[in-house]
Structure formats: C-alpha cells, structure tokens
Amino acid sequence: MTGSTVRFGTGATREVGFDFADRGVKRVLVVVDPHVRDAYPGQTATESLRTAGVDFEVFDEVRCEPTDTSFQKAIEAATAGGFDGYLAVGGGSTIDTAKAANLYATWPAPFREYVNPTLGRGTTPPGPLKPLIAVPTTAGTGSETTAVAVFDFEEEGVKTGIANRYLRPTLGILDPENTRTTPxxxxxxxxxxxxxxxxxxxxxxxxxxxxxxxxxxxxxxxxxxxxxxxxxxxxxxxxxxxxxxxxxxxxxxxxxxxxxxxxxxxxxxxxxxxxxxxxxxxxxxxxxxxxxxxxxxxxxxxxxxxxxxxxxxxxxxxxxxxxxxxxxxxxxxxxxxxxxxxxxxxxxxxxxxxxxxxxxxxxxxxxxxxxxxxxxxxxxxxxxxxxxxxxxxxxxxxxxxxxxxxxxxxxxxxx
Ligand SMILES: NC(=O)c1ccc[n+]([C@@H]2O[C@H](COP(=O)([O-])OP(=O)(O)OC[C@H]3O[C@@H](n4cnc5c(N)ncnc54)[C@H](O)[C@@H]3O)[C@@H](O)[C@H]2O)c1
Ligand SMILES: [Fe+2]
Structure with a gap:
C-alpha cells in the first residue's frame, strides 16, 4: 500500500507557494484548466506563488479528456521552460496533463515508452520526477492521489494510460472553494x-x-x-x-x-x-x-x-x-x-x-x-x-x- 499526501481545508490553495518554496523549488509550470484560470482556483494558486517568490509560467491549453496530441503540447512547454516543479489546477484532465508533462520533460523518451502495454512498452522511468502539486477542481478523479495519467490515444481510437509509481503527485490540495463553480x-x-x-x-x-x-x-x-x-x-x-x-x-x-x-x-x-x-x-x-x-x-x-x-x-x-x-x-x-x-x-x-x-x-x-x-x-x-x-x-x-x-x-x- 502506497500512501498519498493530501491537505484538506477551505483556503488551502493559498498555501501552494509555501509548499514549493519549502521544497526548494524555484520555477514552476502551472498547468491550469482554461475554465478556472481566471476564477478562484487559478487566481488563488498563482497569487500564492507570487507571494512566496516562486517564479512560474502558465500553460492553459488543457483539453477536456486529453489526447496524446494535447499531452504533447504540454510536454513541449515543459521541456522548453527549465522547470523544477509543476502545479496542476483543474480536474482529472489537467492533473493528468501535468503528470505527463513532468514525466517526459524529466526523463525524455519516445511517447510509447511509458504507455501501458499492450499499446506501449510500460517502462518505469529511471528515477523520481520533479515535485508536482495537484489542486483538483472537480470531485473527482482522485488523480491527486494516483500514479496514473489517462489519455485518448487518437491513432488507436481508444483511451489508455501511463502508470508508474513516480507519477503520484507529491501533494494534493483539497480546497472545497475550488469546486464551487463546477457545473x-x-x-x-x-x-x-x-x-x-x-x-x-x-x-x-x-x-x-x-x-x-x-x-x-x-x-x-x-x-x-x-x-x-x-x-x-x-x-x-x-x-x-x-x-x-x-x-x-x-x-x-x-x-x-x-x-x-x-x-x-x-x-x-x-x-x-x-x-x-x-x-x-x-x-x-x-x-x-x-x-x-x-x-x-x-x-x-x-x-x-x-x-x-x-x-x-x-x-x-x-x-x-x-x-x-x-x-x-x-x-x-x-x-x-x-x-x-x-x-x-x-x-x-x-x-x-x-x-x-x-x-x-x-x-x-x-x-x-x-x-x-x-x-x-x-x-x-x-x-x-x-x-x-x-x-x-x-x-x-x-x-x-x-x-x-x-x-x-x-x-x-x-x-
Ligand atoms: N489519473 C487518474 O487517476 C484518473 C482517474 C479517473 C479519471 N481520470 C481522467 O480524468 C479526466 C476527467 O476529469 P474530470 O472528471 O475531473 O473532468 P475534467 O478535468 O475533464 O473537467 C470537465 C469539465 O469541467 C470543467 N471544470 C472543471 N473544474 C471546474 C470548475 N471548478 N469550475 C468550472 N468548470 C470546471 C473543465 O473545464 C471541463 O470542461 C478523464 O480524462 C479521465 O480519464 C484520471
Ligand atoms: Fe475513473
């Protein structure tokens, strides 16, 4: 049984800046759902990074029900940016996109390398990834606690996943304010x-x-x-x-x-x-x-x-x-x-x-x-x-x- 680390409470999103600074993280890629970017979840999370003096860039091209192509966009942004931490703010689609970005930017490999068999090779990366903090805005996939990222493999016409023990987020922040606007x-x-x-x-x-x-x-x-x-x-x-x-x-x-x-x-x-x-x-x-x-x-x-x-x-x-x-x-x-x-x-x-x-x-x-x-x-x-x-x-x-x-x-x- 592998445990997951979560923090629960109204307003807990305000603490993410501290959590990155505490881990010595200097530069974060914020992967955010476009529908929460300018609302409480996105605004509160980025404000917290600013307050803690953590440098960041925002990526919001998250696809609802992600595909290999949409993962690839996030991987490119992650690879280009020299990030030493990742913050996901959104539902399962966003958290899974951030997991993939972290995985392939940290341990670059051909896409199928880490994809589950039988469609991919299911390789476990050589070591841990960069810290990822997940802030769910749906309730929810539980992706903030799991070691899997799910996507639609377009050329195969089927959804599948990437699963290995390093994908599990470092911390999940469960803030009830973040699901107030969930339709x-x-x-x-x-x-x-x-x-x-x-x-x-x-x-x-x-x-x-x-x-x-x-x-x-x-x-x-x-x-x-x-x-x-x-x-x-x-x-x-x-x-x-x-x-x-x-x-x-x-x-x-x-x-x-x-x-x-x-x-x-x-x-x-x-x-x-x-x-x-x-x-x-x-x-x-x-x-x-x-x-x-x-x-x-x-x-x-x-x-x-x-x-x-x-x-x-x-x-x-x-x-x-x-x-x-x-x-x-x-x-x-x-x-x-x-x-x-x-x-x-x-x-x-x-x-x-x-x-x-x-x-x-x-x-x-x-x-x-x-x-x-x-x-x-x-x-x-x-x-x-x-x-x-x-x-x-x-x-x-x-x-x-x-x-x-x-x-x-x-x-x-x-x-
Ligand atoms: N990794 C895992 O362990 C795991 C487990 C189950 C499912 N999944 C995957 O997660 C994805 C589904 O995630 P989901 O159900 O969380 O939904 P989602 O992330 O796809 O979001 C659904 C829609 O709700 C909107 N939305 C989300 N939060 C909102 C908020 N607070 N206010 C307003 N709009 C909001 C999004 O913009 C989107 O349009 C699927 O791809 C699924 O396969 C992953
Ligand atoms: Fe599910």
Whole structure:
C-alpha cells in the first residue's frame, strides 16, 4: 500500500507557494484548466506563488479528456521552460496533463515508452520526477492521489494510460472553494466516477489471487482488492451516497462539496493501490470511438463522452456479473450506497447493487446506456476489441474475461 499526501481545508490553495518554496523549488509550470484560470482556483494558486517568490509560467491549453496530441503540447512547454516543479489546477484532465508533462520533460523518451502495454512498452522511468502539486477542481478523479495519467490515444481510437509509481503527485490540495463553480453536469459525471472507482477496487480480484512478479521492480501499482484499500473504498461509497445528491442539487452546499472532495481522494487512495477493472476498461473504447455525442452541461467544443458517464453506464451490468465472486462484499457495497440488506439472499446481491447504482444515475440525470452515445449492437465487436487491449485492467476483474463475456456486458449496457 502506497500512501498519498493530501491537505484538506477551505483556503488551502493559498498555501501552494509555501509548499514549493519549502521544497526548494524555484520555477514552476502551472498547468491550469482554461475554465478556472481566471476564477478562484487559478487566481488563488498563482497569487500564492507570487507571494512566496516562486517564479512560474502558465500553460492553459488543457483539453477536456486529453489526447496524446494535447499531452504533447504540454510536454513541449515543459521541456522548453527549465522547470523544477509543476502545479496542476483543474480536474482529472489537467492533473493528468501535468503528470505527463513532468514525466517526459524529466526523463525524455519516445511517447510509447511509458504507455501501458499492450499499446506501449510500460517502462518505469529511471528515477523520481520533479515535485508536482495537484489542486483538483472537480470531485473527482482522485488523480491527486494516483500514479496514473489517462489519455485518448487518437491513432488507436481508444483511451489508455501511463502508470508508474513516480507519477503520484507529491501533494494534493483539497480546497472545497475550488469546486464551487463546477457545473452540475461535471459534478455528476465526476461523482459517479468516484462511485465506480470505489466499487471496482472493492470488487476487484483479491490480491492473494494475483501472480507474484518475477522481481519487485515489476510489481504494478494496481495490486487487487486488499484489506487496506477496502477501508478507503467502502467509506468513499458512504460519502458518495450521502453527498453526491446534495452537491448535484446545490453547488453552494459547502459541507457536501468538501465531503465529495474527500470522497474522491478516499476512492483514489483505494483504487490507486487496488486498481479498477471492467467498467473502466469498457469505458475506454466507448470514449475513444465516440462520433458526435456532445454532453449536455459541458462547455467543450468537441464530441466526447465525459469520463464518469462513460464508466457508470457499464457498472450495473458489471456488478451483476461480478457478484457471484464475492456476494457478501457486493451486499456490503449496496448497503454503503444506502440499500437495506437484512434478509436479502446472496443470489440477489448483484441485482440489488445494480439497482443502487442506477438510482444514483437517475438522480444525476445520466444517460441510460451506451445507446445514448450513438452506439448500437453493430458497434459491439469494435468496442470489445478496444477493451481487450486494456490488459492491465482486465487482469483485475474477479473472473477471467473473454470476448464473448465482454460482448454480453456491452449488450447489457446498451440501455
Ligand atoms: N489519473 C487518474 O487517476 C484518473 C482517474 C479517473 C479519471 N481520470 C481522467 O480524468 C479526466 C476527467 O476529469 P474530470 O472528471 O475531473 O473532468 P475534467 O478535468 O475533464 O473537467 C470537465 C469539465 O469541467 C470543467 N471544470 C472543471 N473544474 C471546474 C470548475 N471548478 N469550475 C468550472 N468548470 C470546471 C473543465 O473545464 C471541463 O470542461 C478523464 O480524462 C479521465 O480519464 C484520471
Ligand atoms: Fe475513473
């Protein structure tokens, strides 16, 4: 279990300048989401750098749902600037962009070198990166606590990631003021991402059922469900159940915004060690192959499926399929999401949990399935193909997976 360092509190963003100065950092690349650059998050963070006498440059060409091309732009800015620290202010898209910029500027390599197999070589860089402080403005991906950066690999038509232990941010700053302006549609998608992170890591293949690596350097960040990540996951589910409906209804609910930021980080600490499995693996081709879906409530200029939405549409079908692997845990997860489980037989665990997930999807006005993004049964073979390349995630499903199982799960997720 690798720990993550976070600081929580209203106004905590004002301390980032101190944090860089304290680490002896002189010159910072601020990677900031264009929609928060001139609002509280961006303004407060840069003001804090100024006050602490830390030199910085701002990069705001972050793409919502980043691609290899958009990562490359940030890598170029990072490589040209001679930075000895990085500050990310934004949602998962921004934090992941800053992670990639830091990685390739610190240890230059051809792009595929660090990309996860099977699409890349999955090499671990030779040593640590420069300090990265992550200030999330969504609640959220938990990227401030995890050792992974996700992007859409355009030529492959699929999302994938870069994962190695050096990518984990040095510090995450959880400031509830930073999510006050998060649009409700973004809060919904991001909040359901939290729900699925927690659920997937809680129901992942048990770590004792995973193979021991040939040598310790080959041990992956994602280790399967384990007693420590379970603590974070189950508490995160309780938080989402209580506070996601409240932030969706009222962005000025200070307590709910703070709790959802914590819930996102809790889930990140859990899944950052245990891993996620099929809902994420299936979401990657669904997001990568999207044709013309434009999500309501998002201020983006390109077709895309928001990450949390692309994940959650698969979660009900997947939990019905995973339930027989650990029925008791599926019941406990349903209970954490607000279900009454007394007297419910174990055979009903999957259905009960799926029903709870659907409850939160309906409440946050989500699409009902991948059919809403324009996919039909005819697209399933291509989606299966794009899922089978996510080797790292498929290994974490509690049962073995093949093309036929995936095709059935996609069919179940059409609506
Ligand atoms: N690295 C990880 O561990 C990890 C985990 C899960 C997801 N992800 C990735 O993170 C990305 C999704 O991140 P996200 O869900 O945080 O959303 P996001 O970063 O893509 O932001 C979504 C939209 O909300 C806007 N926005 C964000 N914060 C705002 C605020 N405070 N006020 C106003 N507008 C705001 C952005 O400009 C953008 O248009 C995906 O690419 C996903 O694959 C990474
Ligand atoms: Fe996610």
């Amino acid at each position: 409700p549609a973004v809060a919904a998608s991001a909040g359901l991402d939290v729900l699925s992170h927690a659920l997937e890591s809680y129901t992942a293949r048990h770590f004792l059922r995973r193979e021991k690596p040939e040598n310790p350097s080959l041990r992956t960040a994602y280790q399967g469900a384990n007693p420590i990540s379970d603590v974070w996951a189950i508490e995160s589910l309780r938080i989402v159940a209580q506070f996601l409906p409240r932030v969706f209804a009222d962005a000025d609910d200070d307590e709910a915004r703070g709790m959802m930021l914590l819930g996102a980080s809790y889930a990140g600490m859990g899944f950052g060690n245990a891993g996620v499995h099929l809902p994420h693996a299936m979401a990657y081709p669904v997001a990568g192959l999207v044709r013309d879906y434009r999500p309501p409530g998002f201020l983006t200029d390109h077709a895309m499926v928001p990450h949390g939405t692309s994940v959650i549409v698969h979660t009900p079908a997947v939990c019905r399929w995973t339930a027989p692997s650990a029925p008791r845990k599926h019941l406990l997860a349903a209970e954490a999401l607000g279900a009454e489980i007394r007297g419910v037989p174990e055979e009903k665990a999957g259905e009960l949990l799926a029903e709870r997930v659907r409850h939160f999807m309906t409440l946050t006005e989500q699409p009902s399935g991948i059919g809403d993004f324009g996919y039909s049964a005819a697209d399933i073979p291509k989606l299966v193909e794009g899922t089978l390349v996510q080797a790292r995630l498929l290994k974490l499903a509690p049962h073995d997976v093949d093309a036929e199982i995936l095709a059935n799960l996609f069919a179940d997720s059409l609506s």
